[in-house]
Amino acid sequence: MKYVIGIDLGTSAVKILLVNQHGEVAQEVTKPYPLIQEKSGYSEQNPQIWVDQTISGLSDLLQYFEGDVQNIEGISFSGQMHGLVLLDENRQVLRNAILWNDTRTTEECQEIYARVGKQRLLKITKNLALDGFTLPKILWVKNKEPEIFNQAKTFLLPKDYVRYKLTGKIGMDYSDAAGTLLLNISEKQWSKEICNLLDINGDLCPPLVESSQEVGCLSSEVAYATGLSSTTRIFAGGADNACGAIGAGILEDGKTLVSVGTSGVVLSYEETNNKDFQGRVHYFNHGAPNAFYTMGVTLAAGHSLTWFKQVFAKEEEFDELLRDINDVPIGSNGLMFAPYISGERTPHVDAAIRGSFIGMDSSHERKDFVRAILEGITFSLHESVEIFRENGKNIDIIISIGGGAKNEVWLQMQADIFNARIIKLHSEQGPGMGAAMLAAYGCGWFSTLKECADEFLMAERSYYPKPENVQKYKRLYQLYKKIYPATVLLNNELMEFRN
Incomplete structure (x- = not known):
């Protein structure tokens, strides 16, 4: 072998x-x-x-x-x-x-x-x-x-x-x-x-x-x-x-990826370099030959969840932290989170903005905060999905990798917020698999990277949007989009007090 x-x-x-x-x-x-x-x-x-x-x-x-x-x-x-x-x-x-x-x-x-x-x-x-x-x-x-x-x-x-x-x-x-x-x-x-x-x-x-x-x-x-x-x-x-895209099979037009690591990414394959997104999303050369991709970025996606765990649940595993989120209804009992703890990239391009919990009261439990973080991360990623759709891209199927693909509740949440079919891969290894595929292709095992992807990658399960959840999240998303303009000036004034 x-x-x-x-x-x-x-x-x-x-x-x-x-x-x-x-x-x-x-x-x-x-x-x-x-x-x-x-x-x-x-x-x-x-x-x-x-x-x-x-x-x-x-x-x-x-x-x-x-x-x-x-x-x-x-x-x-x-x-x-x-x-x-x-x-x-x-x-x-x-x-x-x-x-x-x-x-x-x-x-x-x-x-x-x-x-x-x-x-x-x-x-x-x-x-x-x-x-x-x-x-x-x-x-x-x-x-x-x-x-x-x-x-x-x-x-x-x-x-x-x-x-x-x-x-x-x-x-x-x-x-x-x-x-x-x-x-x-x-x-x-x-x-x-x-x-x-x-x-x-x-x-x-x-x-x-x-x-x-x-x-x-x-x-x-x-x-x-x-x-x-x-x-x-x-x-x-x-x-x-680029390697995450290769490792998820994003190697032809119509394929879209959502990846949650330290940062979060929405990435879509592009055959040409001549589309104009007015700089609202990134436009990069792909790792695949003569191809490109467009990409929106949430700076603190998985990092938001890691931060919360390190501060409030340091001794627990992530599975334990997320264990009860399915008991929390959509909207986290009126609690909303903006994941700007490291600034933000798409769509605001603001290094000074900082995160917020909106709607806290004394009835909220830790599980409400955890679900609110997941919803906030996914809302932020949806802003990139929205930009792609506004520019004529058809996004009905999304392959989800990284931390966001490790929890079934979060995968269903993505399907409902993005209003798209979410595919979880059988063996999802992210950018590391993409790097291995580049080596396999370079060694001559396959004539194309797509041929390599057909051999290496397999879908495990699909998550479909639930119409009643989609409608609830559409209303919540409109509220989420109000957080940035409502807090941007306040955060700028707070800058002088940060270490």
Whole structure:
């Protein structure tokens, strides 16, 4: 039996999958690592810990593998998007990585608009200047830490740094490069125009590759440390959302994905690069060849639930926390939650907005708060679904992955709020499976990624909208949409009191 490995470098952990030729997960290892949050809005990580935990995870994986390591033919990667890793002339890390959920760069976003122009930026990159993207982070280091910036010779995104440390090869795939605000998405080239307008040396941008492109083999040192063969083929991989789409079979027009991880994503396949969403949702290159995808983002989806658990139910498992939510009626007994605890991306693009519980009274129990959080997350995701529908996309079937696909009540809630059929996959492994599929395709197991998806992926169950629930949620959704405009000024005034 032949195998490939998918490495998913997430925000809180690296997840490593060993997958056979039929798409079955033979082994799985997860290695956590911490965030560094020095102050409100800051989110960083030490890139070395990604490498250490990845190598440790691969080593653990091999300890339980009873086959011939020569049969592990390829490795590919998925990674958290937008994070900035700066390297000097010796390819040494200059500072902690600034992550996708860091919101310190509001001034730099305004600088981009002032010097490039909003419409010109949209024309080139098909995206707005948001705090989470890589370019504002580069400008922040340039403006605030010039002594570090002046030493920088190249930048990488998180999974690209790990891949470099495993192979010695520098590069970035198009799906991740699309999230930097430096890529001309239509031409698939770094934008010299944006670099020039912002006084950034274009040589800072690494070579570009396709997600399924072979980029090298494991170094002998890493092969020795992990137990893998130094002939194992390494493929570039893709952004976590692109890989999540591949791993869910979003590989043809009409397919839509909802993914709940730390952030939440609504993603839809696009065959062309010529649709105009006016920057209301992201428009990125896909990990599949010559394809694209549009995407709306809720910054704190699963993170909202994790935050609540850590503060109010630290010793409990998530299953226990969610155990009683089916006993709570639709609308959480008049309690509503806006999941803006890390700011918001779609549709508000507001790094300063913060979360709210609306309608609290002394009758509410913990289970009411938990259900309100799930409803609030799903309402926020529905704002992206609504944008797609307003722009003519037909969204009747949605594949749900991540934390939102692990609870039946939540899956039914998605069907009712989105008013669409929700499909749960038989073996849902998210971006890690997408990375493994890129490796399988790169190794030549399949002639197309869609052929790979047909072999690897299987639907387990469908959830259909219940008309009476749909009507109730339509009314609640209209109330939910009033929370942002009602709280935006208040939250801006509270900013000065945050640490």
